[in-house]
Amino acid sequence: MILHLALSVLSIVIGASLVAATPTPVVVNRASPTVQLDNATVTGVAGQTTNSWLGIPFAQPPVGSLRFQLPQPLPSYNASFSATAYGPSCPQQAISVPLPSVLPAEAVSVIDNLTNWISGLTTPSSEDCLTINICAPAHATPDSKLPVLAWIYGGGFEIGSSDTYSGTTIVDRAVELDVPAIYVSMNYRVTAFGFLASKEVQDAGVGNLGLQDQRLALKWIQQYISNFGGDPTKVTIWGESAGAISVSLQMLTNGGNTEGLFRAAFMQSGSPIPVGDITHGQPYYDFLVNETGCASSDDTLECLRGVEYETLMDAINQTPNIFDYQSLILAWLPRADGVFLTDDPQQLVLQGSVADIPFVTGDCDDEGTLFSLSTLNITNSDDSGLYSWLKTYWLPNATESQIEAAMALYPPDPADGSPFNTSDLYALTPEYKRIAAFQGDAIFQGPRRFFLEHQSSKQSTWAFLSKRFKSVPVLGSFHGTDTVNVYNGGDMADYLVRFATNLDPNGDTGIEWPQYTVNSPNLLTFLDGLVPLEITQDTYRVEAMEGITNLTLEYPI
Incomplete structure (x- = not known):
C-alpha cells in the first residue's frame, strides 16, 4: 500500500510538473507586453501575474554552412515581431527507457510515465533552434533591475528543450517571497549537432558547440535583459543533470573568468565530470561519416555539413543513447577540445580554473538507478x-588490478547498493544495485564531492542531498526527482530564488542551511515524512568515492 501510494503521488507530481511545463502562459485580458530590442518592438504574452516573451532568436540559424560551426551572433533586431510561442527544440536523439521483464508492475508504471515524458520532448524540432525565453513579473519595467535566473536544461546532452518547464511558478514564488526575479531559458544544440567530437572537429576549433551556444545566450542576456527589467550584473546560472554539468563547465572555461556573464551558480545533479580529450569521440564521428556517405570526402566535416537532415538524423539515432547498454558512457557529451575546455574538467579544478563565485550543488540519493536498468x-x-x-566501457586502459580494486569498493551485497537503505529489496539481478551505486557515484556524487572539497575553502558553497520519493520501487530517490521540488513550488524553489537575490539561500523557509566546508561538510537533506528537512554530513561512502574519483582522474571517460 505504501509503495502504491508513493507511486501515485510521484505520478501525480511529475504529471503536474509536465503539464505546467509545456504550454505557453495562460493569457488574460490585459494588453500584450512589448519590449524594445534594438530597432524592433517585440510583443509577448500577458499571463495572470507574469509577462513572457518566447522563442526570441539569439543567434543566426546554425543551418547550411553554419551546421557544426560556432554559434554566430545576430547583427541586430531591425524588424518588429511577436514572441508568443516557444521555438522548436534542437534536433533530438531517439531515446526510450528500457522496460526489462523483471521489473515489478509499480516500477513499470513509473518508467512508462518517464518514457511518455521523453517522447513528448522530442517534437517539434529543427536545426534552426537557437532561441531564448524570458518570464518576468507583470510589474517589471526596464528600471526594475531584478536578479536573473538563467535555466540550462538537462537531457544527457542528447535531448532537452527550453520549453520543458515554464518559469511562471519560479517567478511567482520569487514575488511571493519579496525577492522578485526574472526567469530565462535558452535552447542549445544537443547530441551530435552540439557535441560532435573528433580530431577533425578539434582541428577546426568547433568542439563543444552546445556549450558555446549557452555562452552566446549568456552574452545576449547581458546585452538585452535590462530591457525586460533584469539586472545583467545579477545573473545566476542554474541547471539540472546535463544542465548542471553545463553550469559547472561554464565556471571552468576561460580560465575561470566569467566575463561578467554571471555572478552565482546553482547545480542540481551535475558537477565537473571526468571526461577526456575530444578525440575520444572519434569512433562516433567516423560512424556518422561512414553512414552518411562522407567517407571518401577530402573534408569529412565539410561533407557532414551538407548531408540531408534526415540522413544525418538516421545515423545519429543509430549511435548509443543514455539508456543503452553502455549507459552513462555517453557518445555525445562535452570533451576537452583545447578551446572551451583546455583539459579534463576535473584537471581544470585542480589547476584552479574555476570562477570565484558562490555556488550551490547537490544530488539525489539514488542517481544511478534509472541508468542501470539497461545492464540487467x-x-x-x-x-x-x-x-x-x-x-569495455568505463576503464578500457586500466589494469586488471585497478578494475578489481574498483569493484571491491562496491560490494555485491544488495543491502549496500542503490536504491540505498532498502536492504535486499529491488535486487533485480545480483549486480543491479551494485552497478547503480557505482554509476551514481562515478558521474554524480563523486564529482560533486570532489568539486566541493577543492572549492569550499575558496568561495561560499552550499550542498544538498534529495532523499524524497524514496519509496518509488526499484528506483528510489532517482535522478531528476529533485526538479519536482523546484518547478512545483517546493521548498527548494524558496532556497533557489533567495540565493539568486542575496547570494545566500537562507530566509524564512525551512531550516537554516549552513555552508559546506571540508571540516563541516553540511548537506541540506530533503526527506519524505513529517520531518522534511535536516542537516546531515557528506561523509558516506568516502573510500569508494575517493577511489573511483582517483581512477577516473587517471582514465577519464
Whole structure:
C-alpha cells in the first residue's frame, strides 16, 4: 500500500510538473507586453501575474554552412515581431527507457510515465533552434533591475528543450517571497549537432558547440535583459543533470573568468565530470561519416555539413543513447577540445580554473538507478560480467588490478547498493544495485564531492542531498526527482530564488542551511515524512568515492 501510494503521488507530481511545463502562459485580458530590442518592438504574452516573451532568436540559424560551426551572433533586431510561442527544440536523439521483464508492475508504471515524458520532448524540432525565453513579473519595467535566473536544461546532452518547464511558478514564488526575479531559458544544440567530437572537429576549433551556444545566450542576456527589467550584473546560472554539468563547465572555461556573464551558480545533479580529450569521440564521428556517405570526402566535416537532415538524423539515432547498454558512457557529451575546455574538467579544478563565485550543488540519493536498468543482463555472480562491462566501457586502459580494486569498493551485497537503505529489496539481478551505486557515484556524487572539497575553502558553497520519493520501487530517490521540488513550488524553489537575490539561500523557509566546508561538510537533506528537512554530513561512502574519483582522474571517460 505504501509503495502504491508513493507511486501515485510521484505520478501525480511529475504529471503536474509536465503539464505546467509545456504550454505557453495562460493569457488574460490585459494588453500584450512589448519590449524594445534594438530597432524592433517585440510583443509577448500577458499571463495572470507574469509577462513572457518566447522563442526570441539569439543567434543566426546554425543551418547550411553554419551546421557544426560556432554559434554566430545576430547583427541586430531591425524588424518588429511577436514572441508568443516557444521555438522548436534542437534536433533530438531517439531515446526510450528500457522496460526489462523483471521489473515489478509499480516500477513499470513509473518508467512508462518517464518514457511518455521523453517522447513528448522530442517534437517539434529543427536545426534552426537557437532561441531564448524570458518570464518576468507583470510589474517589471526596464528600471526594475531584478536578479536573473538563467535555466540550462538537462537531457544527457542528447535531448532537452527550453520549453520543458515554464518559469511562471519560479517567478511567482520569487514575488511571493519579496525577492522578485526574472526567469530565462535558452535552447542549445544537443547530441551530435552540439557535441560532435573528433580530431577533425578539434582541428577546426568547433568542439563543444552546445556549450558555446549557452555562452552566446549568456552574452545576449547581458546585452538585452535590462530591457525586460533584469539586472545583467545579477545573473545566476542554474541547471539540472546535463544542465548542471553545463553550469559547472561554464565556471571552468576561460580560465575561470566569467566575463561578467554571471555572478552565482546553482547545480542540481551535475558537477565537473571526468571526461577526456575530444578525440575520444572519434569512433562516433567516423560512424556518422561512414553512414552518411562522407567517407571518401577530402573534408569529412565539410561533407557532414551538407548531408540531408534526415540522413544525418538516421545515423545519429543509430549511435548509443543514455539508456543503452553502455549507459552513462555517453557518445555525445562535452570533451576537452583545447578551446572551451583546455583539459579534463576535473584537471581544470585542480589547476584552479574555476570562477570565484558562490555556488550551490547537490544530488539525489539514488542517481544511478534509472541508468542501470539497461545492464540487467549482467547477472554473473562471479563478477566476470561486471568486470567485462567496466573494462569495455568505463576503464578500457586500466589494469586488471585497478578494475578489481574498483569493484571491491562496491560490494555485491544488495543491502549496500542503490536504491540505498532498502536492504535486499529491488535486487533485480545480483549486480543491479551494485552497478547503480557505482554509476551514481562515478558521474554524480563523486564529482560533486570532489568539486566541493577543492572549492569550499575558496568561495561560499552550499550542498544538498534529495532523499524524497524514496519509496518509488526499484528506483528510489532517482535522478531528476529533485526538479519536482523546484518547478512545483517546493521548498527548494524558496532556497533557489533567495540565493539568486542575496547570494545566500537562507530566509524564512525551512531550516537554516549552513555552508559546506571540508571540516563541516553540511548537506541540506530533503526527506519524505513529517520531518522534511535536516542537516546531515557528506561523509558516506568516502573510500569508494575517493577511489573511483582517483581512477577516473587517471582514465577519464
